[in-house]
Amino acid sequence: MGWFLGFGIAGLVVLALALVFDGLLESIGGGPDGFLSLPVIAGFVSALGFTGAVVRGAAGAGPLVATLAGVAAGVVVGWSTWWFSRALIRGGEAPAPRGEDLAGTSGAVVTAIPVGGYGEVLLYLAGQPVKYAAKSAGPVARGTEVWVDSVLSPTSVTVRPVDH
Structure with missing residues (x-):
């Protein structure tokens, strides 16, 4: 369970770093349309870690089940972060006032x-x-x-x- 909590905390640290360094991975070719942005990575890693810790500790599941549950939650959170950030960036289609x-x-x-x-x-x-x-x-x-x-x-x- 310690490893999972470590991943969760590391994801939160990456999220804090994203406030300063976001856009760094995109500037060096970070994948299609910001898919490998720091907030997406942070969301994935945090969800993997905290979900794995909860599944391992509360449900008493083994490390494989906890890892699979964490990866599934990480994919959902990472994809959601990517989708919402794209929606926010592209949402301003209203013309500027004149x-x-x-x-x-x-x-x-x-x-x-x-x-x-x-x-x-x-x-x-x-x-x-x-x-x-x-x-x-x-x-x-x-x-x-x-x-x-x-x-x-x-x-x-x-x-x-x-x-x-």
């Missing part, structure tokens, strides 16, 4: 907009507050809720007050 996406959104005036001049509005682009220079057909006081009519440039918009 300034053109602001048309039709609402915001608030933070610097009053004078007639024929620019003020500032606070808008939210992809959930992040961003300040834009703003132009309006008429004067707009600070604190007024506004609606973005169009995007003039990457840093400026045309707005109109929201009618409630």
